[in-house]
């Protein structure tokens with residue numbers, strides 16, 4: 005954001021002030037619903053988009069802003085009437101012909117074109133030879149559609165995808181109809197039953213085959229698989245029903261109308277900088293990863309599945325609350341691994357052994373990546389938010405016992421189902437359910453610069469901190485380290501690619517799961 009002294013900002017606001025990405029999102033309204041249409045043009049490999057955003061102002065607005073980057077906007081209407089618009093930084097400023105009033109919804113329609121291959125400072129597009137997929141987390145959904153791009157503003161979504169015949173357009177949620185246009189193009193519509201954060205939107209066009217199967221208690225499952233890979237990926241996809249049954253035993257009923265896996269329709273190992281992404285009801289994967297044997301992928305598949313509860317149903321209110329997503333996803337992913345008898349990359353075969361190992365690295369990680377609940381844009385996806393978060397949950401479980409811990413988890417998921425939660429919300433629930441004030445205990449674990457004592461394990465020790473040298477936080481340690489590394493092994497073994505967010509390189513950190 006560039007501001008000039010004496011000249012007011014062009015928009016109504018400069019973002020919601022998120023601790024990690026302060027410019028994301030906008031004040032003055034909430035987005036209630038998105039009706040999105042994506043028309044993939046095979047000849048130009050571009051996408052013609054129409055976004056209809058239903059907004060509810062909380063004050064009188066002479067204009068308002070949406071997050072938008074890299075979108076060529078052709079027209080904007082507000083409640084059907086043409087509106088003036090301008091772009092600056094990563095904002096689309098809309099000026100209707102009259103002010104919007106608080107408490108009255110308005111419909112903003114934005115017609116635009118986007119090029120999934122366009123070079124941008126950061127992007128949510130995953131270009132593929134036949135189309136595209138979307139990976140908007142954390143801060144790039146607004147390169148795919150104009151939106152109030154902050155996880156705290158969840159909304160209803162209906163998505164229509166038009167693709168040339170022979171290709172398939174898919175999106176989150178349930179199928180809601182197909183329209184053959186008779187000109188070689190087909191539009192497929194999808195509706196999400198529950199609210200969704202913008203970062204969790206999935207839209208894809210590719211040479212896909214849909215594989216339907218049935219999960220626990222009749223839950224319909226839908227995998228969207230590159231047709232050429234459908235046979236070789238079937239063993240991995242067939243694991244989902246069993247994984248769902250295990251997850252439901254720990255976390256309660258699956259929160260959405262369907263679940264499925266979408267290995268992207270691309271052979272490019274660098275198509276995106278991580279292995280899997282929990283786009284709601286349809287998890288995006290690198291196809292090659294899912295060709296491996298179950299013992300090598302099962303814990304990661306559990307990680308992504310657990311995000312349906314922690315991340316998608318209960319979404320972080322701020323990006324600094326990311327450890328709630330990733331810590332829980334890793335905690336249950338690791339629990340699943342060791343229950344199934346799959347040794348990890350260090351040879352550990354029990355959760356206790358792995359946690360003791362991690363505990364020893366605690367001070368180094370706090371030194372290199374900051375406290376678990378105080379990330380920056382540069383180190384947001386470091387392992388400190390992943391297995392570092394899992395270590396906090398392990399400490400809590402050791403302190404209160406497994407039964408109370410399970411009650412804390414279920415209560416937290418129930419209280420914030422389909423909404424948002426903060427770190428403070430989790431701490432409050434832990435205290436209320438356990439009947440003891442856990443604020444000090446958890447604050448030390450979440451925000452302390454030194455690793456607190458581990459309850460029940462007075463013999464566990466923390467290794468001394470080694471200087472990191474010239475390497476910056478996060479990304480530097482990740483590329484060089486592997487599961488057999490030394491005290492700096494909090495990187496992303498197996499997923500060292502970097503995503504860009506807010507202009508800062510970040511790296512997903514769950515590769516050591």
Ligand SMILES: [Zn+2]
Nearest residue numbers: 307330333514
């Ligand atoms: Zn994750």
